[in-house]
Amino acid sequence: MQEQVKALFTESIQAQIAAGEVLPSVLETASLSIAQTLINGRKLLCCGAASCHMLSDHFAALLVNHFETERPCLPAVSLSSHALNLSPAGSSQPSRDIFARQIKALGEQGDLLLAIAINGNEKNVVSAVEAALTKDMTVIVLVGDDGGELAGLLSASDVEIRVPAKRPSRILESHLVNIHCLTELVDMTLFPQEES
Incomplete structure (x- = not known):
């Protein structure tokens, strides 16, 4: 079993190295898009597929609170994934439009999703992106594999951060690193620190 554990760590490290080779440019572009949205006085809405929703919550919390350096609060909201709170009365079925409905209610032109x-084929996330695009919001997508349906929805003003991996666990791990990169780059852009 210990050899399997070592193999999992090695696989994870190799996935991060591969991501580190292909993602710096898109992470920079995404962070500048987020910073510009905030400079323009707009807000970020965040959502994630079932296995990724904790990352949506984490990213919004990092912006509202702070990452590693104290700074003013930034306007970010993680959309609710609690179907019981958002399903029509009498329905216990989660809606594939659970995020899209919140975007229709809360999103405004100039905001960012x-x-x-x-894998980019998760229906509730695809519907969310479609709703954001109808509101003329900028979209940043973190995805893996081949990008799925999401890849075909994005325009030149949107950003796709595609992890070069197929295994869901490796994609999820890379998403966390990418979220931390984005937060640090946004902080550096909006609140530059003098070198000591």
Whole structure:
């Protein structure tokens, strides 16, 4: 079993190295898009597919609170994934439009949606991106594999951060690193620190 554990760590490290080779440019572009949205006085809405929703919550919390350096609060909301709170009265079925409905209610032109998925075919995230695009919001998608349906929805002003991996666990791990990169780059852009 210990050899399997070592193999899992090695696989994870190799996935991060591969991501580190292909993602710096898109992470920079995404962070500048987020910073510009905030400079313009707009807000970020975040959502994630079932296995990624914790990352949506985490990213919004990092912006509202702070990452590693104290700074003013930034306007970010993680959309609710609690179907019972958002389903029509009498329905116990989660809606594939659970995020899209919140975007229709809360999103405004100039806002930014950060959507997190594993393979890009998760229906609730696809619907969220479609809703954001109809509101003329900028979209940043974190996804893996081949990008799925999400890849075909994005325009030149949107950003796709596609992890070069197929295994869901490796994609999820890379999404966390990418979220921390984005937060640090946004902080550096909006609140530059003098070198000591």
